[in-house]
Amino acid sequence: MRLAIVSLTSGVLSGGCRKYLLRMVPLLLQDCRISRLHLILHEKQLPHIQQLLQCTGVHAPTFGGLRPAHKIRRIVSQLSPDVVLMTTQRWVSTGLPTVVMIRNMEPILYPLGGNPWREVLRNLVRRREALIACRKATRVIAISEFVRRFLIERWHIQPEKIGLVYHGVDHVEPAADGQLPAALCALRGSDFLLSVGSIRPYRGLEDVVQAMGLLSAQFSGLRLVVAGEVDPRMQRHYRQLQTLAERLGVADRLVWPGFLPERVLAWCYRNCRVFVMTTRVEACPNAALEAMHNGCLSVVTSADPMPEFFQQNALYYPPGDGRQLAEQLRKALLLADSQRTAMVEGLRRRAAEFTWQRTAQQTVAELEKTLQQDA
Missing domain, CATH: 3.40.50.2000 (Glycogen Phosphorylase B;)
Known part of the structure; x- marks a missing residue:
């Protein structure tokens, strides 16, 4: 052929x-x-x-x-x-x-x-x-x-x-600590949430920014890494997200490293406390498959096709509801080690199917x- x-x-x-x-x-x-x-x-x-x-x-x-x-x-x-x-x-x-x-x-x-x-x-x-x-x-x-x-x-x-x-999805060896860009060096040994994908309105990132504001008192050291490029046409949306973070008092907890090479992104997957996906619509999201492969405890929207991929191996929240997202993130961050281990094993088994x-x-x-x- x-x-x-x-x-x-x-x-x-x-x-x-x-x-x-x-x-x-x-x-x-x-x-x-x-x-x-x-x-x-x-x-x-x-x-x-x-x-x-x-x-x-x-x-x-x-x-x-x-x-x-x-x-x-x-x-x-x-x-x-x-x-x-x-x-x-x-x-x-x-x-x-x-x-x-x-x-x-x-x-x-x-x-x-x-x-x-x-x-x-x-x-x-x-x-x-x-x-x-x-x-x-x-x-x-x-x-x-x-x-x-x-x-x-x-x-x-x-x-x-x-x-x-x-x-x-395939395996990517994570970067060594010494290979991290300056924006991520301060995260070594600290707790952070991870969101991956280009910064566009349909990604729904305002949900996780709002959730950070609600979690800040209980988890004072928690940071959020948003790994993705800002399309030149989306600069206004990016500024709106930054303004929202400033209004909620969490601007200093957000890290915007831009596009990350595969090995650096793999380091983020391996070291984040929770992977967050707030997107409103996807087809077959690479970031979801990569997060599952790396065993990331995940909190994602209930919008299709997320349940198709994560099945019972994630915590879900209604898209657009930052308060409910904060509750699910709180639950994920406080999971007992045995519960966390069981969920991670389920994620890796599911990822092996792709x-x-x-x-x-x-x-x-x-x-x-x-x-x-x-x-």
């Missing part, structure tokens, strides 16, 4: 998409059913996936500038793959069997959500592009049961056209189904 993987963006490669490509491409190349793999990327993405270019069998033509869809069609026509996999939920008509992956539910279910008006417009366009892609694709990959149900019940995509393929090897195998199976559907 000759496979073309297309990443159609304006040049920005999200952390989740980069991780997907870096993990999946080598595994797909190992599968005897894949005879050739073409990775079609925007030219600005190449520096982020340089290590993939060292893999034998990878061909990485690029596009850039105006009319990207036209350029992708021309590249695909020249390469003549058997099947096309679109890793971004956008449609390019190539005349070939095409699989579209739905990986980002923010523009689909949370397009407004306190975003600046230009971001709202971008999200609404992304939502329409995703709907068109799902309707026109030969097959659709949903990366959680929550996404699959949405596609069937809300967008009325035929169930037999949708495959369910979870993402995976491997990139399984993701690759199931993805190839979906590609084969696509070819059969098109026959």
Whole structure:
């Protein structure tokens, strides 16, 4: 099977998409059913996936500038793959069997959500592009049961056209204490909560800032680390979070280290007291899988798809309810050692069900189904 993987963006490669490509491409190349793999990327993405270019069998033509869809069609026509996999939920008509992956539910279910008006417009366009892609694709990959149900019940995509393929998680050795950035050095040996993900309104970080204000008297040394980049379009939202922290008297307890390399992030997972996920909507959250793999005691929202992933191995709170989050965090921080150990063991068992090897195998199976559907 000759496979073309297309990443159609304006040049920005999200952390989740980069991780997907870096993990999946080598595994797909190992599968005897894949005879050739073409990775079609925007030219600005190449520096982020340089290590993939060292893999034998990878061909990485690029596009850039105006009319990207036209350029992708021309590249695909020249390469003549058997099947096309679109890793971004956008449609390019190539005349070939095409699989579209739905990986980002923010523009689909949370397009407004306190975003600046230009971001709202971008999200609404992304939502329409995703709907068109799902309707026109030969097959659709949903990366959680929550996404699959949405596609069937809300967008009325035929169930037999949708495959369910979870993402995976792998082991990353944590950084040594001496390798930590300056922003985190003061946390060694101290108690801190950890939240991971880009700083955007749909992440719901105001919940955990409010909870910190409610917990400050009882847990005087507790800090909060928010590991994630601030999108340039989200500076106003970032300032609002800082203002809220100042008003609640906890600004000095919040640490904003920005984007963290994988090994430094692994150190944070290993050393935090509690992992917190306040997001309003996700598809298959990498941070949740990583937290489970590292055995992080977790307090997360009850919004889908969190219960699908954590199951009984987390404490839940209603999104938007900072007071209830504070209560669940208090409960987690005061858990007896035996209770904590039992929950951590459950988290690690659950995380073991999500491997990139399984993701690759199931993805190839979906590609084969696509070819059969098109026959």
